[in-house]
Amino acid sequence: SHAGINTDAVRCLVFGLMGSVAGVLLIERGLNPFKGSWASPGGFVGFDDLFDEIVRHELSDETSLNNVYLEQLHATGSVHRDSCERVMTVACHALVKATD
Numbered sequence: 278s279h280a281g282i283n284t285d286a287v288r289c290l291v292f293g294l295m296g297s298v299a300g301v302l303l304i305e306r307g308l309n310p311f312k313g314s315w316a317s318p319g320g321f322v323g324f325d326d327l328f329d330e331i332v333r334h335e336l337s338d339e340t341s342l343n344n345v346y347l348e349q350l351h352a353t354g355s356v357h358r359d360s361c362e363r364v365m366t367v368a369c370h371a372l373v374k375a376t377d
Contacts, residue, residue, distance in 0.1 A: 284364055284365060285321065285322040285328075285364070285365050285367075286319060286320065286321050286322060286365070286366045286367075287319045287320065287322055287328055287332040287335060287366065287367050287368075287369065288318070288332075288367075288368045288369070289317060289318045289319055289332055289335070289336050289347065289368070289369045289370070289371060290350065290368060290370040290371070291317070291318065291336070291340070291342065291345075291370070291371045291372075291373060292371070292373070293372075293375035293377070294372065294373075294375060295375035295376070300375060301317075302318070302340060302373075303315040303316060304316055304317070304340065317368075318335055318336050318339040318340055319332065319335050319336075319339075319366075320335040328367050329347070332369050333345075333347070336371075342371075342373065345371045345373060347369045347371050348371075349367060349369050350368045350369055351368045352365070352366065352367045352368070353365070353366055
C-alpha cells in the first residue's frame with residue numbers, strides 16, 4: 278500500500294426482521310463520488326484502526342445502531358471493483374429488529 282492512502286475499508290450488511298420479512302439497511306451517500314446513491318454502512322480504515330472498532334464506529338455514526346452483534350462475513354480485494362483505487366474490504370453482517 279502507499280503511504281497516506283487508505284486502501285482498507287469495512288462495510289456492514291444489516292439485516293432487519295419484521296415478522297417473517299427481512300430487509301437490508303442502506304444509507305444515502307453524502308460524499309462524492311456517488312453522492313446520493315444508496316450504500317451499506319461503512320468506511321475507510323486508518324493505519325492504526327482495528328476493523329472491529331471502526332465497523333462499530335461507522336455503524337453507530339451512520340445509523341445510530343449500537344451494541345449490535347457483528348460477525349465477519351467476507352473479505353475481498355478484487356483489483357478493479359472500485360473506480361478510484363484498489364480497496365481491500367472486510368464485510369460484516371448483523372441481524373436486528375426492523376423497529377431498531
